[in-house]
Amino acid sequence: MKILVVGGSGGIGQALIKQVLASKPNSQIYATYHSSEPQITNDNIKWFRVDASSESDILELANQITDLDLLINAIGSLHTANKKPEKSVSEFNPEFFHHNLDANVVPTILLSKYFIKHLKSKRNTFFVSLSARIGSIEDNNIGGWISYRCSKAALNMAIKTISIEWKYKSQHCCVLSFHPGTTDTELSKPFQRNVKPGKLFSAEYVARQLLELLDDKDASDTGKFFSFNGEEIPW
């Protein structure tokens, strides 16, 4: 099996790599980092330094890989060093909004542009992006976090749009959004105080849930949004 984990340096990204190494030890893993290369070394892993919102970086990455069974985009951003998600629209800041789009939407669209040929195959392949339930318009009952929320809604629309186009162009590829649940990583650290007991998951648990979900899916499931527990989330 050949797997690309984009954002392999993140909390969930690293857990996915470790889970694949443990459960499918013969896999060839390609993984990307942005800031610093994680200390996961194994003969089956090849690391690339990539800014995933840069078109030239994604093109260069695509040129170094031939074919894939599974591409998982585990990149994302909720806060920066000086900006937390907005409690109210009165805190809206266009620069922070654009940062959210760059981290949460642009990478998936660039990956679809340059990796369609890697996922064209007669066997099942997968193109998966880590989204968030907060990006579901139907599920939005509490508001808040407008930049992150809009960026994940846009990501979900991108996934749906890619899935429709690929039904014709890459018929055996299953294109999905995945909600990991609140997971104990740098991304959720500032907000973990408010999480109900038992609702903060380890990255290892989430990685297992995602890989087990994919074992059960194929191209007939393309264009859907799944939660860590296997439940389908409305767009």
Ligand SMILES: NC(=O)c1ccc[n+]([C@@H]2O[C@H](COP(=O)([O-])OP(=O)(O)OC[C@H]3O[C@@H](n4cnc5c(N)ncnc54)[C@H](OP(=O)(O)O)[C@@H]3O)[C@@H](O)[C@H]2O)c1
């Ligand atoms: N944790 C949660 O509670 C939670 C809940 C719902 C959804 N999610 C989603 O799950 C995904 C993974 O999140 P996580 O919890 O694992 O977060 P994390 O530990 O903060 O990891 C985020 C990753 O994104 C990478 N990244 C950000 N901007 C990038 C860019 N322009 N180019 C390349 N890499 C970039 C970071 O790379 P470097 O570290 O190398 O800079 C890092 O690998 C995200 O999409 C997030 O929105 C998480």
